Structure formats: structure tokens, C-alpha cells
Amino acid sequence: MKFGVLQFPGSCDEVDALHAARRVGDAELIWHAERDLKGADAIVVPGGFSYGDYLRAGAIARFAPAMESVIAFARGGGLVLGICNGFQVLCEAHLLPGALLPNSNLRFTCRQVDLEVAHPDSAFTGACRSDEDGGEDPGRAPAPTILSIPAKHSWGRYYADEATLQALEANGQVILRYAPGENFNGSLRDIAGVRNEAGNVFGMMPHPEHAVDPLTGSTDGLCIFESMRLTVEGSTSQNKAGWSPKSKHTTATPGARGAG
Amino acid sequence: MLIRPKAGILDPQGEAVQRALPALGFAGVSNVHVGRLVELDVPDEAQLQPMCEKLLANPLVEDYEVQLLS
Numbered sequence: 427m428k429f430g431v432l433q434f435p436g437s438c439d440e441v442d443a444l445h446a447a448r449r450v451g452d453a454e455l456i457w458h459a460e461r462d463l464k465g466a467d468a469i470v471v472p473g474g475f476s477y478g479d480y481l482r483a484g485a486i487a488r489f490a491p492a493m494e495s496v497i498a499f500a501r502g503g504g505l506v507l508g509i510c511n512g513f514q515v516l517c518e519a520h521l522l523p524g525a526l527l528p529n530s531n532l533r534f535t536c537r538q539v540d541l542e543v544a545h546p547d548s549a550f551t552g553a554c555r556s557d558e559d560g561g562e563d564p565g566r567a568p569a570p571t572i573l574s575i576p577a578k579h580s581w582g583r584y585y586a587d588e589a590t591l592q593a594l595e596a597n598g599q600v601i602l603r604y605a606p607g608e609n610f611n612g613s614l615r616d617i618a619g620v621r622n623e624a625g626n627v628f629g630m631m632p633h634p635e636h637a638v639d640p641l642t643g644s645t646d647g648l649c650i651f652e653s654m655r656l657t658v659e660g661s662t663s664q665n666k667a668g669w670s671p672k673s674k675h676t677t678a679t680p681g682a683r684g685a686g
Numbered sequence: 687m688l689i690r691p692k693a694g695i696l697d698p699q700g701e702a703v704q705r706a707l708p709a710l711g712f713a714g715v716s717n718v719h720v721g722r723l724v725e726l727d728v729p730d731e732a733q734l735q736p737m738c739e740k741l742l743a744n745p746l747v748e749d750y751e752v753q754l755l756s
Contacts, residue, residue, distance in 0.1 A: 482744055489741075518744070525747045532698050585695060585747060612696065 427451035427655045430466025432496070432512070434458040434476035434487045439509065439635060443472040446635035449648060450655045458490040467658045468505035469496050471512030473579075473633060483526065483581040484514030493519060505549060505654055506627045510579055513619075513629030521627045522620060523594065524586035529579070530612025536578035538643070539632055540605035541618050543571040548601050548621055549657040550628040554649040572605060573646040577618075577632040584613035584620070584631070591615060597623055602630055687734070688751040689743045690721030721748070 429447035433440045433455050440455060447453035447470060454464050458476075463469065476487035487493065493515070500506045500521050508516035516522045529535060543554050554571050586594065591614060594600050602619030609616045611631070619630030634647025691697045697719050704718035724742050728734060734752045743750040 481742070485741060485744070525744055527695070527747060528698060530696060530698050532702055583696075587746075612698075 427468070427658050428464075428466050429453040429468050429470055429651075429654075430456045430463050431470045431472055432456050432458060432490075432492050433472070434474070434490060436476045436478050437472055437474035437511070439473035439511075439633065442633075442635040443470045443509065446638045446647065446651050449638055450651045456492055458487070458492045461491050461495045463492075463495050463499060468507070468654050469499060470635075471496070471506065471508040471515050472635070473510030473512060476511055476515060479511075479581070482514075482518070483511060484516075484518040487511075487515045488518040497521065500622075500627050503624070503626050505657060507550060507650070507654060508627075508629035509633055509635060510577075510582075510631055513631055514581060516627060516629045522622055522629045523590050523599075524584055524617075524620065526581050526631070527583040527585050528581050529583055529610070531610065532580075534578070534580040535582075535610055537576070537610065538574055539577045539608045539610070539618075541573045541575055541608070541632060542603045542605050543573060543601070544603050545598050545601050546571055548598075548628070548653075549625055550619075550621065550650055550653050551601055552656055553652040573602075573634075573637075573649070574644045575632040575634055575637045575647050576644075577610075579611070579631055582611040582613065582631040584611075584615075584617040586614065594620060599623065601628060602632075687724040687726075687738055687742055688721060688753065689724065689738075689748050690719055690750075692747055692749050695747055 429451060431440050431443045431447060431453055444453045444455060456464060476484065480486060496506060497519055514526045517525050543551050545551060546555050599621050600617050601621050603616040604618050618632060619628060621628040634650040636642060637644040637647030639645065700719040703720060704715060707715045738750045739745055
């Protein structure tokens with residue numbers, strides 16, 4: 427299992443993303459000017475301030491050569507995770523619905539947040555189940571899994587129009603919500619992370635890659651990367667004759683390796 | 687190109703400006719919204735709308751208006 431981690435001018439979380447991905451598999455950096463995704467089975471679009479956040483966060487990064495390949499990879503069913511600025515880029519690229527707007531408090535905010543896993547069965551949260559599921563009372567609904575993960579951004583207010591929000595809820599596309607009292611940025615319906623309709627593209631504002639080591643206080647972010655590994659390795663082993671993300675993207679981008 | 691937040695979408699920047707104005711003695715100001723101005727020279731006016739749709743504005747959350755200066 428190999429992760430490809432994009433790097434734009436102005437990205438700043440790609441090293442932590444590589445580090446987190448390497449806890450569960452291989453990972454390699456992909457410079458924004460390259461079209462070759464280097465055989466990655468899954469892509470991480472990391473956080474930071476791509477192209478200085480000029481115009482709107484993510485607006486220019488969306489047109490990077492590497493993003494053309496990522497869009498083709500995603501359309502072919504490949505797993506793509508966008509974190510913070512990466513989430514903004516995926517929205518701008520129309521791989522995810524909605525948009526991220528300036529925080530309602532107009533401040534850059536950096537803090538640990540509790541997130542509820544609204545759908546523990548998604549391709550990105552399958553490994554995020556908590557140990558306690560219903561307890562002794564079989565009639566009780568299981569408590570939602572809570573992840574403690576840092577968030578740090580000034581453009582994190584998730585917005586989509588009412589019809590889109592209703593469709594997201596109906597399709598189970600809202601994967602992560604800020605726990606009660608944790609929605610500091612004004613996101614509609616407390617949305618912290620959404621997936622696309624097909625389920626292979628996911629964006630979240632908080633930073634799972636900064637929560638993979640007890641040294642920094644929480645290892646809850648690791649389950650996002652572990653879930654992706656399970657999804658990829660499950661799908662390739664069950665799908666010997668047909669599609670695999672690796673072969674799909676190699677066909678889409680034949681040998682266009684960049685200068686690096 | 688004048689680019690502004692769509693009506694009905696929370697505009698905290700506009701609200702902050704609106705709250706600041708009375709403190710300077712400008713009473714009764716309402717409906718403050720803050721957007722962006724993009725000035726450019728183009729060889730062909732027909733390029734303007736697609737460039738707004740694709741890059742300069744996010745039509746999901748912003749309205750834009752094109753003004754030709756000459």
C-alpha cells in the first residue's frame with residue numbers, strides 16, 4: 427500500500443502527512459508540477475497555504491498539473507484524502523461538494539477538537555470504531571466514536587446550499603462532525619468532513635496527520651490512514667481480475683515523470 | 687470584475703466592518719458586505735465570464751459582475 431502526498435508551493439503539512447502515512451504503509455511526495463502519481467494506491471492532498479491562498483484558499487492549486495492526475499485518479503475510483511487546505515482544493519476542484527469560507531470568528535484558530543465519527547463504515551473511517559458499542563444494554567444505540575484531533579485554519583466554515591446539505595445527509599456523506607460545543611468555525615450542520623457520493627474522495631478540516639504519536643497528545647488521527655490502507659488492500663485482494671487504483675492511474679498518466 | 691459574497695451567506699467580514707462604523711460616528715449603516723475587485727486587460731471581452739466562472743469567483747458562494755472601463 428503506497429500513499430502519494432502532494433506538495434504545492436506553500437504546503438506545510440506534507441512532511442507530517444508522509445510520516446502518518448508511513449505508520450501504515452509506504453508514502454512518497456509528489457511535487458505539484460508532476461503528472462506522475464508514482465504508482466500511489468491513494469492520494470493525500472495535505473494542509474498548508476498552497477499558492478499563498480491567493481484569490482481563495484485552494485483556488486489556484488486546483489489547476490496544478492498534479493491535480494489533473496488526481497482528478498483523473500479520483501474519477502477512476504482511486505482513494506483521495508484532502509486535509510484542511512487539501513479539503514479546500516478538492517472542493518475547488520469539484521471533487522467534493524460545497525465550499526470552505528472564512529471562519530465565522532474571522533480568526534485563525536488552532537486548537538484540539540473532538541470529532542464525532544458519523545459514519546464508521548466509510549472507506550476513510552472503517553478502522554475508527556470505539557471499543558464500546560452499546561454496552562450491556564442491547565437496545566441502546568452505540569455511542570458515536572469521538573476522535574481528538576487538532577484543527578488549525580482560518581477558512582474552515584463548511585458551506586453548501588440547503589438542497590446539497592439535505593442530499594449529503596440522505597446519502598450518508600457527512601462522515602465527521604464537530605462534537606457539541608466544538609464547532610468554532612461556524613460550519614453548517616457542524617460538518618467537519620464530507621465524502622463524495624461515490625465514497626472514494628474525502629475531505630476534512632482537522633489534521634489527522636498531526637495526531638499519530640503519543641508525544642503530541644493523541645493518536646486518534648492514525649485510524650483515518652489505517653482505514654484507507656484497509657480499503658485499498660481489501661479492494662485489491664478481492665478484485666484480482668478487475669480494477670485496481672494502481673493500474674487505473676498508470677493508464678491515465680503514461681510515464682510523464684517530472685524533472686525531480 | 688466585482689466579486690461579492692452571495693446574498694444570504696454569512697459574511698463575517700461585512701458584519702465586523704458594520705460593527706466598527708458606529709464607533710467612528712457613522713450611524714445607521716446597514717447591509718455591509720466586503721468583496722474583491724479584480725482589474726485586468728483582456729484582448730477579448732468574451733474571456734471575462736469564463737475566467738470568472740473558472741477561477742476568479744467561486745459561483746457556489748460568490749456573485750460576480752463585469753464592468754468594462756474602455
